[in-house]
Structure formats: structure tokens, C-alpha cells
Amino acid sequence: MTINQRAPLFMAVALASLWSSSSYAAGINASADDAQLSNVTVSGQAQVGEAVSASMGTVVAEQIEQRPISRAGEVLETVPGLIVTQHSGEGKANQYFLRGFNLDHGTDFATFIDGMPVNMRTHGHGQGYTDINFLIPELVESLDYKKGPYYASEGDFANAGAVRIHTRQRLNNNLLKVGVGEYGYQRILLAGSSELNNGDELIAALDTSRYDGPWEVEQEQEKYSGLIKYSFGDSINGGAITAMAYQNDWTATDQLPQRYVDNGGDRFDSLDDDAGGKTHRRSLSYEGWNDFGGRELRTNAYLIDYGLKLYANHTYAIDQDNGDEFHQHDERKILGGSALLDLYNGEKTQWQAGIDLRHDRISDVGLAGTQNRDIYERRVRHRVEETGLGLFVQNNHQWSSKLRTQIGARFDYISAIVKNRLENNDSSGESDTRVSPKFSLIYQLAAQTQVFANYGQGFHSNDARGFAEQDATPLVQSEGADLGLQTQLANDLQLAVSLWWLTLDSELIFVGDDGTTEASDKSERRGVEASVFWQPQPWLILDSDLAFSRARLKPEGEKEQYIPGAVEQVFSLGMTIDGLGDWNAGLRLRHFGKFALNEDNSRKADAVTLLNAQANYQVTPSVQLGLELINLTDEEGNDITYLYESRLPGEDVPAGAEGIEDEHFHPVEPRMVRANLTYEF
Numbered sequence: 001m002t003i004n005q006r007a008p009l010f011m012a013v014a015l016a017s018l019w020s021s022s023s024y025a026a027g028i029n030a031s032a033d034d035a036q037l038s039n040v041t042v043s044g045q046a047q048v049g050e051a052v053s054a055s056m057g058t059v060v061a062e063q064i065e066q067r068p069i070s071r072a073g074e075v076l077e078t079v080p081g082l083i084v085t086q087h088s089g090e091g092k093a094n095q096y097f098l099r100g101f102n103l104d105h106g107t108d109f110a111t112f113i114d115g116m117p118v119n120m121r122t123h124g125h126g127q128g129y130t131d132i133n134f135l136i137p138e139l140v141e142s143l144d145y146k147k148g149p150y151y152a153s154e155g156d157f158a159n160a161g162a163v164r165i166h167t168r169q170r171l172n173n174n175l176l177k178v179g180v181g182e183y184g185y186q187r188i189l190l191a192g193s194s195e196l197n198n199g200d201e202l203i204a205a206l207d208t209s210r211y212d213g214p215w216e217v218e219q220e221q222e223k224y225s226g227l228i229k230y231s232f233g234d235s236i237n238g239g240a241i242t243a244m245a246y247q248n249d250w251t252a253t254d255q256l257p258q259r260y261v262d263n264g265g266d267r268f269d270s271l272d273d274d275a276g277g278k279t280h281r282r283s284l285s286y287e288g289w290n291d292f293g294g295r296e297l298r299t300n301a302y303l304i305d306y307g308l309k310l311y312a313n314h315t316y317a318i319d320q321d322n323g324d325e326f327h328q329h330d331e332r333k334i335l336g337g338s339a340l341l342d343l344y345n346g347e348k349t350q351w352q353a354g355i356d357l358r359h360d361r362i363s364d365v366g367l368a369g370t371q372n373r374d375i376y377e378r379r380v381r382h383r384v385e386e387t388g389l390g391l392f393v394q395n396n397h398q399w400s401s402k403l404r405t406q407i408g409a410r411f412d413y414i415s416a417i418v419k420n421r422l423e424n425n426d427s428s429g430e431s432d433t434r435v436s437p438k439f440s441l442i443y444q445l446a447a448q449t450q451v452f453a454n455y456g457q458g459f460h461s462n463d464a465r466g467f468a469e470q471d472a473t474p475l476v477q478s479e480g481a482d483l484g485l486q487t488q489l490a491n492d493l494q495l496a497v498s499l500w501w502l503t504l505d506s507e508l509i510f511v512g513d514d515g516t517t518e519a520s521d522k523s524e525r526r527g528v529e530a531s532v533f534w535q536p537q538p539w540l541i542l543d544s545d546l547a548f549s550r551a552r553l554k555p556e557g558e559k560e561q562y563i564p565g566a567v568e569q570v571f572s573l574g575m576t577i578d579g580l581g582d583w584n585a586g587l588r589l590r591h592f593g594k595f596a597l598n599e600d601n602s603r604k605a606d607a608v609t610l611l612n613a614q615a616n617y618q619v620t621p622s623v624q625l626g627l628e629l630i631n632l633t634d635e636e637g638n639d640i641t642y643l644y645e646s647r648l649p650g651e652d653v654p655a656g657a658e659g660i661e662d663e664h665f666h667p668v669e670p671r672m673v674r675a676n677l678t679y680e681f
Contacts (some may be wrong), residue, residue, distance in 0.1 A: 052406045052440040053454045054484025054498040055147035055161070055529070061168070064140055066541075066576045066586045068614040070630045070669075072135045076111075079145040079163060080496075080531040081547035081570050083592050085639035087666040088312065089252030089276055090211060090221050093131035095640055097592065099147065099160045099502065100525040100549030102565030106130025108460055108478075108504070110154055110162035114242055115300035115338065116285050117358060119157045122384050122416070122464040124330030124365045125310055128157050132165075134225050134246030134281050136207045138177070138189060141168040147529075148500060149458025149480050152392040152408030152438045153340070153354055159458045159478040159504060168193075169231040169240065170201045173680035181628075181674030184212030201231040213253075214670055217270040221250040239288035244281070251276035254312055255664040257646050267636075267667045271648070272313035272325055274373050279308045294345055301337035306330070311373055315646040318658045323649075326379075327370045332362040348398045356390045365465075366421070381421040386464050389413045394438070402444040410436040414474055416464035430467050432474035434459050448488035452498075455481045462506075476506045492535040501526040507553060507563060521555040523563060539579035545572045553599060562596035564643065569593030569607075582618040587611070597643035597663065608637035608668060626676040634671040641665045 051057070059078040069075065073084045073094035083097040096103040103109050107128030111118040113135065123129035146154065147161035154162040174192030179185065191205035207225040212218040224247050231240040252275040253268065261267055285302035313325040336358035343351040366381035394408030415431035436457040443451050458478045466472030484498035507523040527549030534542045551566035571591040578584040590610045597603040611632040617625045645659035653660055 050404075050442070051450070051452075051486065052442060053146070053148065053150055053452045053482055054450075054486050054496045055454075055482055055500065056151075057145060057496070059143040059145070061141055064137060064143075066578065066584070067574070067588060068586060068612040068628050068630065069137055070612070070628075072133050072137060075135060075137050075140060075143070075165070076132070076163060077572075077590070078143060079147075079161070080545035080572075081147075081529050083567065083570055083590065087640040088254050089219060089250045090213070091133065091223070091248040091250035091277055091279055092252065092310065093125075093129050093133070096130070097567045097570070099500065099529075099547070100527060100551035100563070100566045100568055101160050102563075102567065102595075103160065104128070106157070108157055108159040110156065110158040112162070112164045114165070114167055114240075114285055115287050116283060116302040116304060117334075117336070120306070120330070120332075121156070121360055121386055121388070121461055122362060122365065124308060124328040124367070127463050128460065131279065131281070131308075133223065133248060133279075134244060135165070136167075136189070136191075136205055136225055136227060138175075138191065139167045139203075139205055139227060141166045147498075148454060148456065148482050148502070149436070149478050150438050150440055150454040150456035150482065152394040152410050154458070155356060155390040155392075155410060155412055156388060156414075157460050159460055159480075159502065167227065167229060167242065168203060169229065170195070170203055175678055175680045177676055177678045179209075179674055179676035182672040183214050183669075184210065184218070185672070185674055186210045187676070198232075200233075202229070203231075204228045214672075215253040215268045215270060216266055217251060217253060217273050219251050219253070219276075221248065223248045235289075236291045237289070239286060242283075242285050242287075244283045244285075246281045247279070249276075249278045252312070253666075254314060255640065255642065255666045257316075257648070257660075258663040258665065259660070260648065271316050272323070274311050274325055274370070275313055277308065277310040279306075279310075281306050295342040297339065297341050299337065299339045302334070304334040306332050306334065311370060314664070315644070315659060317649040317651070318645075318647045320647075320649070322369065322371060322376065325370045325373075327368045327373070327375060329364060329366060329368075330362070331364045332360055335359050335361075350396045351393070352396075353393045354391070356388075358388045360384070360386045362386065364421070378422055380465075382465055383419040383421055384416060384464050386416040387414070388461070404442050406438070406440040406442075408438040410434075410438070412436070412459065412475065414461055416468055416474075418464055418468035420469070428468045430464070430474060432467070434475045434477065436477075445485075446487075450486050452482065452484040452486075454484070473506060476504065478502060478504045494533040496529075496531045498529050499527075500529070503554075521553045521561075523551065524554050524560075525549055525551045525566075527568075539577060541574075541576040541578075543574045543576075545570070547571075561599040562601040564597055564599065565595060565640075567592045567595045583615065585613070585615040587613045597641060603643050603663065605641035605663075605665075606637065608635065608639075609633075610635055610637070610668065622680050624678045624680075626678065628674040628676070629671070630674065631668060631671045635668055636670075637668045638665040639668050 077084050085095045093105040105126050106119050111130050118130050120129040143165050145163045171193040177189040179187035187209040189207045193203035205227045209223045211221045226245045229242040253270040254275050282305045287300045289298045308330045310328045315324045338356035340354040362384040367379045368375045369377035390412045392410040396406050398404045413433045417427045417429040419427045438456040441453040445451050459475045462472045467474040480502035482498050482500045486496045488494050502525045504523045507520040529547045532544045547570040549568045551563045553561040573589045575587045593607045594604045613629040613632050615627050642664045645661050647659040
């Protein structure tokens with residue numbers, strides 16, 4: 001056995017020890033060979049071979065490698081119009097913004113990695129909680145995105161859209177990557193792959209990092225991510241088994257009230273040194289693809305062990321005796337899978353049917369009052385058994401050489417049994433069903449130009465504690481439509497444009513006093529998006545995304561209202577230089593505009609524009625040096641801003657009030673430099 005073969009096998013043993021101690025079918029084999037280097041080019045394996053909307057596409061590994069990325073979640077910013085921020089420590093799920101949604105930590109945007117759902121139902125911190133900090137960016141093979149509720153294969157949370165990330169089956173070379181940077185940033189990545197004697201593939205990776213950040217109270221984040229993936233067979237009949245393990249510990253600096261800074265406080269200070277948390281995720285998954293006489297069956301199954309302990313304090317000292325620190329916790333196991341079968345493949349028509357099943361066994365989820373991370377009051381504590389079943393069917397028909405359609409429908413069922421552990425009551429249960437029609441029309445306007453018309457209904461599930469013990473609607477319906485165009489104006493210039501509209505029967509709004517969300521009124525959004533990809537020279541790529549939206553609450557009998565936190569203007573511009581000798585470089589500008597902080601739009605958050613850059617130099621065929629500049633212009637903006645009441649220790653408040661209404665923000669991190677060395681062997 002050679003050294004190249006021994007290295008990944010050694011890592012596999014190490015990762016197996018780590019594990020023991022602590023698809024979507026269309027795109028399950030997506031690879032860089034299936035798509036051109038473009039945000040708007042659709043993978044040859046996406047949706048029966050062709051795009052069905054202008055709001056879908058595939059991003060390949062090369063595009064991710066050419067972007068400066070300061071945190072794992074920013075991989076999702078390759079989705080046109082999607083913004084990723086953070087408001088409370090690098091171990092917590094990111095904050096996401098898309099199509100006029102403040103998606104909080106993921107509600108209304110479905111996310112999958114190797115067929116496994118990432119969104120958490122009935123989560124201790126927020127419905128749809130989506131933490132992808134366990135992802136290793138260098139191991140991403142491709143990313144398929146679809147915006148809007150028009151796709152029969154996508155179910156819960158897929159209102160603003162869905163993304164499916166696929167990890168690599170192999171690496172060209174084994175690699176060791178070491179990174180260092182300001183504010184205590186350190187990272188070591190060891191990854192390798194081997195082709196076994198029978199042609200199967202084994203890939204393994206271990207990623208460790210530490211980061212203190214610019215905060216007055218050091219973050220002391222320590223993160224460990226591991227992956228082992230065994231792939232067998234070929235592209236016609238084969239499969240993959242993947243094991244992942246992740247753990248993260250951190251101290252967080254939560255958002256600060258503006259009056260604290262106005263009175264001399266530091267923007268990077270903390271009002272509660274105990275904020276932070278600990279989380280883990282371990283998973284074992286299988287993906288398979290098989291051909292039965294020209295009909296393809298694609299399957300996946302997964303088992304996930306997940307836990308979170310989160311300590312936060314958003315209002316500081318409304319309770320002047322005990323303080324407002326609280327603890328949110330979540331412990332669960334998730335078991336599920338899916339299947340997609342080609343029922344019929346005719347010359348002009350194809351039929352597909354699919355099923356997905358998921359069961360969350362949540363042993364402990366709740367909220368407690370704490371002091372110095374010690375619990376003094378249990379406020380909410382439950383045990384939940386929640387099951388979701390989805391069935392869908394879709395037809396693709398070629399009516400003429402220029403006109404085709406995709407028509408589909410989903411049936412979804414969800415049920416939950418909820419036990420209140422504080423009251424030790426008998427379990428209460430509730431269930432709901434929903435049928436969601438889908439329709440897409442595609443017309444070939446010219447050889448390189450397609451126009452699209454899309455309509456669909458979707459849904460997100462609500463927290464089971466809300467619909468089992470109160471009167472919340474289990475499945476909240478959305479309805480949307482798109483008119484779009486994709487065109488290749490020249491060999492080096494591509495354009496995608498869409499006009500879209502979306503309603504949601506109940507909006508989720510942030511509640512500052514307990515750091516969660518609550519159901520609000522019906523909402524309506526509409527907007528326009530455009531994506532451009534231009535390669536004027538073989539060594540130069542320019543890409544840009546522009547998104548404008550209008551988001552309003554629509555309570556019955558009242559006039560329209562603004563949606564707090566809904567970002568309505570997003571712009572990004574990227575430049576990549578590659579192919580000029582031993583150098584390559586990337587530059588990316590990201591802008592999100594002002595947004596309403598309250599429903600009458602009398603208070604607004606400021607716009608933020610960030611510029612990140614990276615450059616790499618190939619010292620030898622095996623050694624590369626890299627440099628990343630995060631927030632190149634040292635922008636003094638905010639990652640997130642809220643408007644709510646809070647009270648500082650010893651602070652006087654108006655008679656009859658609990659606190660003082662103020663803007664609360666989490667600042668953008670200042671300019672920082674990171675360097676890395678990559679050794680391939």
C-alpha cells in the first residue's frame with residue numbers, strides 16, 4: 001500500500017473513533033462535469049435534464065473555491081440574491097435573507113446536504129433552524145438551488161426556495177491546509193481520498209478551527225468537523241455511504257442597544273459574558289442510484305444525532321434581580337429517507353414519483369432562566385415525536401420542439417405527539433395535511449433563450465408545541481408565481497431575469513424578549529431578480545446579482561404594513577482572475593439595503609456594503625500560498641439590527657414600562673487578514 005493510500009485510511013480510522021465517541025434524487029451525482037462555470041447555467045442532471053424556471057441553477061466547486069469565505073455558511077451566498085450574516089457567535093446558525101424574507105435561521109428556505117435535511121422542526125431556538133457550520137467548504141462538489149415553491153420534489157420550508165449541497169466523492173490530491181489570521185484565527189484541514197482495488201472511492205477529512213474574534217469577551221470558538229465517504233459502483237448503478245461528525249463550543253457577544261454605544265460603550269462589547277453555547281451533529285447517510293431497464297431509481301436514508309445548548313441575553317436586566325439570561329436546549333434523533341422513481345420515459349413525456357419520510361424524536365426541548373449559566377427556573381420543557389410524510393408526482397411533456405411543461409403535485413402529512421415535561425401531562429397530538437399543486441411552462445424563444453412561467457403552492461410547518469397545545473396552524477400555505485428568462489447572449493455572456501410574487505398565510509416575526517419567533521399576519525412579497533455572468537477574457541470572470549423586493553404584512557381589514565427585518569435591496573458583484581501564470585485572485589462586493597425595523601417603517605436599519613478579496617500563489621506544483629482580506633474597506637456596519645425593548649442593569653425606565661425601546665445590533669467584524677498554506681500530496 002502506498003503512502004497516498006495509507007493517509008486517507010488512517011484518517012478514516014481516526015474519524016470513526018470521533019464518531020463513536022461522541023436526494024434528492026435529481027442531482028445526487030452532480031459533478032463539475034455537469035455544468036459550465038456559471039451561476040445561471042443549469043446542471044445537466046437538474047430536473048430531468050433541463051431547467052424549469054429562471055430561478056434555479058447549479059454552482060460547482062470551482063466557483064466556491066474562487067470566493068473569499070470567512071465562515072462556512074457563506075457557501076450559500078453562491079445562490080443569487082441570498083445574504084448570510086451572523087448575530088451571536090460563530091457556533092450558532094447563520095442569519096439568512098432572500099426574496100424579501102428575513103429567514104431568521106432558515107425558516108422558509110429548505111437546505112439539504114447529501115440528501116439530509118438541515119432545517120430543524122420544533123427547534124429550541126427557532127422553527128426551521130438551519131446550522132451548516134459542520135460543512136467543510138473544500139469538500140463541496142456542487143450546489144443546486146431553486147427559488148420559489150414550484151418544484152414537486154421540495155416540501156417543508158421550501159417557500160423562498162431550496163438548496164441541495166453535494167459533497168465530493170474524490171479529491172485530485174490529498175491535501176493539508178493550514179490557516180492563521182487576526183483575532184486568534186487558526187485552522188487545520190487534512191483531507192484525502194483513495195481509489196480502492198475494486199474501483200470504489202474512499203474520501204475522508206478532518207477540519208479543526210479556533211477563533212476569538214474582535215470582541216471584548218473573546219469568543220474562544222473551537223470547532224471540529226469530520227467526514228468519511230465511501231462511494232461504490234458507477235454513474236448508472238452505485239451509491240455512497242457518508243459519516244459526518246461535528247462539535248462546536250463558543251462564547252458569544254449578542255446584539256447591543258444603540259444607547260449603550262452612544263453613551264461611550266464599545267461596539268464589540270458584551271453585556272453578558274455567559275452568552276454562547278455548545279452544539280454537536282453526528283450523521284450516517286446513504287445515497288443510491290440504480291437503473292431498471294431505462295428507469296432510474298434514486299434513494300437515500302439517514303440517521304442524525306443532534307444537540308444544542310444555547311445561552312443568550314437580548315434584553316439584559318428587565319428582571320433587575322435575576323437578570324434576563326436564558327438557556328435554550330434541544331436534543332434529538334432524526335431518522336428518514338426518500339426515493340424518486342422514473343415511472344415512464346417516453347419520447348415526449350416522462351412521469352416521476354417520489355416519497356420522503358422524516359421522524360424527529362426530540363427527547364428534550366425547552367427554555368430556562370439562568371444566572372451564570374446555572375438554571376434557576378424551568379419555563380418550557382417538552383418531549384416531542386414528530387413525523388412528516390411527503391408524496392409527489394410530476395409529468396414532463398414536450399408539446400412541440402419549442403414548448404414543454406412540467407406539472408406536479410405534492411401531498412404532505414405531518415403529525416406530532418407533544419408531552420409537557422414540566423406539568424407531566426398526558427401526551428397531546430395533532431396532525432395536518434396539505435396538497436400543493438405545481439406548474440411550469442417553458443418556451444424556447446431562440447436557440448440560446450428560454451422563457452418560463454411558473455406557479456406553485458408550498459408550505460412551512462409550525463412548531464409542534466404551538467399546534468398541539470395552542471391554536472397554531474400546523475402547515476402554513478404559501479402561493480407564488482414566476483415569469484423568467486434565461487439567455488446566452490454570446491459564448492461568454494449569460495443572463496437570467498425573473499419577476500416573482502409570493503404570499504404566505506402566516507409570517508414569523510422575531511420576539512426580542514425570548515429570542516424566538518411568533519406567528520403573525522399574512523404576508524405578500526413581489527420582486528425582480530437578475531443574474532449576469534460574463535467572461536470577457538479567458539482569464540477574467542465577472543458575475544453580478546441584483547434583487548429588488550417589496551414585502552408587506554396584509555392583516556385583513558387593515559392597510560398594508562412593513563415586515564420588520566425584510567431586506568428589500570440586494571446587490572453583489574464578483575471578479576475572478578485565473579489562468580495568468582501561478583496567480584489567481586477573487587474580489588467580491590456584497591450590498592444589502594436599508595430595511596424596516598417596525599411595521600410603520602418609521603425606523604430603519606442602515607444599508608451595509610462589504611468587500612472581500614483573496615489571492616493565491618502557486619509556489620510549487622504541490623504548495624500554494626493564499627491570502628484573504630475580509631471587510632477590505634473596514635466597513636462599520638451591522639450584520640443584523642432589531643427594534644425592541646431592553647433594560648440595562650440599574651437603568652431607569654418610564655413608569656409602567658418594562659424597558660426602553662431601542663435599536664439593537666450585532667456589528668460587522670472589522671477588516672482582518674488571513675493567510676493559508678495548502679500542501680497537496
